Amino acid sequence: PGCARVGWWRMELRTEIEISAPPAAVWEVLTDFARYPEWNPFLVEVQGSPKVGGELRVAVSPPDSREYHLLATLVTYEPQRELRWRGKWGASFLLEGEHFFRLVAVDVDRTRVIHGEDFRGVLVRFLGRKLTLVARGFVFMNQALKRRVESGLRSSQGAASAAASP
Secondary structure (H helix, E strand, O other), X not given: OEEEEOOOOEEEEEEEXXXXXXXXXXXXXXXXXXXXXXXXXXXXXXXXXXXXXXXXXXXXXXXXXXXXXXXEEEEEEEOOOEEEEEEEOOOOOOOEEEEEEEEEEEEOOEXXXXXXXXXXXXXXXXXXXXXXXXXXXXXXXXXXXXXXXXXHHHHHHHHHHHHHOO
């Protein structure tokens, strides 16, 4: 995972993974919040409707750490391109984060997922270990997303070829 401190009050976390599937297949899994508990080890629950300005209730479970809950506002919903929400802990000057997923088509059947968060606020400078755990959680989620999308494609391809057989 990439981690960059931008001044004493900002931090950017970035991770990437390539998935052997088109952006539409990745988007379908990524925006199916109701199924997150089935596969997502990091964002174990997201409730709310995926519409810009809508409120999301998010349960986050970083590795080797306690689960916590936050309210977030969906700020970007561009199908097959970008999903982004903003959450805060206390007042936004204390700690605010914009969590995002960007999908980039590498080719017809391959998608790069850029998964990250931009943190701002006076508490950022005190969150070193916590942010390391969050970055590990991003990696675990990315790996689980890849498995979920690719296994779903294999299942649907297998069902399609079985239906096509005489």
